[in-house]
Amino acid sequence: MRIYNTLTAKKEDFVPVKPGEVRMYSCGITAYDHCHIGHARSAIVFDVMRRYMRYKGYATTYIRNFTDIDDKIINRAHQEGLAWDAVAKKYIDEYYRDMDMLGVGRADVEPKATEYISEMIAIIRGLIDKGHAYESAGSVYFEVGTFKEYGRLSKRDLEDLMAGARIEVNESKRNPMDFALWKASKEGEPAWESPWGPGRPGWHIECSAMSLKHLGETFDIHGGGADLIFPHHENEMAQSEAFTGKPFVKYWVHNGFITVDKEKMSKSLGNFFTIKEILHKFDAEAVRYFLLSTHYRSPIEFSDEQLKEAEVSIDRYYTTVLRIRDFLAQDQSQEKASIDEKTLDTILGSFIGSFKDAMDDDFNTALSIGGIFELIRILNKYLDGRPLGSRSVELVTRAQNLLKEAGDVLNLFTRTPEAWYASLMRIxxxxxxxxxxxxxxxxxxxxxxxxxxxxxxxxxxxxxxxxxxxxxxxxxxxxxxxx
RNA sequence: GGCGACGUACCCAAGUGGCUAAGGGGGAGGUCUGCAAAACCUUUAUGCAGCGGUUCAAAUCCGCUCGUCGCCUCCA
Known part of the structure; x- marks a missing residue:
């Protein structure tokens, strides 16, 4: 199995830290607004990776966090006239509603930042003791200059970063690239007690604390959207490795963006579509199919036309499911061979191997879906020959089982045709x-x-x-x- | 300015050194059908942005050019 590693910028053979076990972490959401389709992509991509790891027989532990305290949440709380924790809860609930629709499974542990304050304080304290962090005016900063590997993940040179730093001048930092581990709270802001006075955690430290607790010092896969590479993951790696003295993550995995008119979909450009908006117009399975029909690292251009094509493809699948069902319901007491038995038999023998080859090659879901439709075509052709009898029942049943096996990994095509048509009728x-x-x-x-x-x-x-x-x-x- | 990615048919998209360049959508023709629809068949890239180079062999490796986009600031 090969996985593209952002750290080395190459596809590498996947060798887990502990044989037979996969420990993975993906960055979830900051709970301050409705999720858009980009959040869906990330969630679905890592959901499929986890499902495939399980399918391959790895004992898999998957962690996906919620950032439930942050400046954006505090701002939102002011806007909505709610307490900050009510905002976080509201959008976490919304997140689950969206993800359940999209067939994204729950992670094994879904930690929230505010539940790990003491763990974060322990790491920050350790970083100060080791000389990697310093306190200043009630806040604590990580001193990037003390970590010689800084910039390795995002392929950046610290000198260049400092030269081009567009960060606002902050008198309390020694270097503009230093980042907050702990932020002193202003009057009226949510605060936790700490050795440096009341404050709240910086953004990056929560992932270090939660992954350390649940996955240990070194784990296999850490993922998220490509926009998290810098600064979030770079900083996470720096503080984690500075603290433990061990490699933090073996394989860094990042998904590509969704674009609209070729431009990245983002909050600041305002060109985003929320999951809810899209699910109002399209079936959730079509959305999932759409996102998996392109390789996870490539950009995907979002459009209604693409979603419609996804619906047509899924419809083709369920139409064949109906044909299979009608075929199996027939009186099969007579034997009649179909003209294309050999072709079907051949692909039935190679199908799962091809499926695994595709998925083993950096989770090539687009290729694996191509294989599914190739089988669909050959199966339809076989059924066009109007076969009957035990041999044909055996072949068709095998095809049915293989399609189910692949579909279960992708969590696609798992419904009944009736459920599909009922959903279409509603939408x-x-x-x-x-x-x-x-x-x-x-x-x-x-x-x-x-x-x-x-x-x-x-x-x-x-x-x-x-x-x-x-x-x-x-x-x-x-x-x-x-x- | 620094770093990086991408450019495959009418559209989406897989393919990163070697069988005839997956799969889906659309178009054209056909089989089937009362007519349709669905399904299937044929067809739609001697060519993979352009130009050079390496190689017995290149969409795939290298160089340059053009074009598009991303990161460098919160962002999936």
């Missing part, structure tokens, strides 16, 4: 109930039996205008939602 706001539709189908069947094609076609056309598509087959007429 497309189809103004008819299922019984309305079935009544129309009965009416049309009568017309067809009378060979009144004009009447039959008129009913079909009316339904189409409502977003319902009819498909006549041997056993009757099926309906589905137009995507």
């Amino acid at each position: 497309k706001q189809v103004p008819m109930t299922e019984s309305d539709i079935l009544a129309k189908i009965r009416e049309r069947r009568q017309a067809r039996e009378n060979k009144d094609w004009a009447a039959a076609d008129s009913i079909r056309k009316d339904l189409d205008a409502q977003g319902i598509i009819l498909e006549d087959n041997k056993d009757g007429t099926a309906w589905k939602i137009k995507v």
Whole structure:
């Protein structure tokens, strides 16, 4: 298995610190606003990595934190007229609502910064003792000049950083690049007691404290969005390694951005879409599919057209699921071979190997999805040959199981076709109930039996205008939602 | 200014030295169908931004040029 490591800027063979175990940490959200689709990408990407590690048989421990105290939360609390912790709770609840919809599983531990104040203080104290940090006016700063590796992760030279520093002048820092481990609180701000007086933790220290507690001094994978490389992860690495004297993380993994009109989606540009807005227009599985249909490190251009294509693809999948089900429900007492048995048998034999090859190569979900649709095409072709009997049942059942195995890792295609169509019906706001539709189908069947094609076609056309598509087959007429 | 990434068909997108350049969408033609839809088949890149170079062999490695974007400030 190979993983691209930001630290070395190369794909490397994955060798866990402890054989058979994977310990991973990803930076979650700062709980001060609704999540946008970029947060969804990060969450989904790491969710799939975790699922795949489990699938590969690793004992996997996955930590994803919440930053529940921070300047932005305090500001938001003022705006909304709420207590800071009420703001954090509100947006953490919203986060879970969004992520549950998107099929993102819970991490094994989901620590909140404010629950680890004493651990953070212990690390800060240790950094002062080792000469890597200093107290100034009630705050404590990490002195980047004392850590010779500073800049290694983000490939930056400390001199260049200082030269181009756009950071506001802060008299209490020895060097403009020094960053806060502990911030003195102003009057009226939330504060915790510390050896340096009342204050609150700096942003970076929480991840060091929580990962150290739950994953130990050195762990396997640390991830987040590419915008966290600098300064967040650079600082995290500096303070953690300065404190423990050991390597902090073996593989740093970062996902690419979502763009709108080629520009990074971000709060400051205001070109972002919240998850809720998008789920109002598109099915959650389509959103997940869309995000996994491009490699996690590449940028993805967000657009309604792309989401629509994702819906069409998923619809193709569930249409095939229905075909499989209809096939298996047939009387199979006669044996009839399909023309393309050999092709199907061959791909059934290679499918899981190809799936693993794709995922082993830096979690290439786009390629693995390609493999799924290749199998779908060959299976459809096989079913077009109208096979019957035990041999064909065996082959089709195998295909069904393999598709499920791959889909479970991606957490895609796990619903029933009925659930898919019900969701589409809701999202497309189809103004008819299922019984309305079935009544129309009965009416049309009568017309067809009378060979009144004009009447039959008129009913079909009316339904189409409502977003319902009819498909006549041997056993009757099926309906589905137009995507 | 410093550092980095990307540029593959009409669109999205995989492929980072060697079988005929995955997969999806769209277009065209066909099979099936009362007609459709779905499904399937054929077709849509002798070529991977451009120009050089390395190599028996390059989309893939190197150099330059052009273009797009990101990080250097909170940011997934």
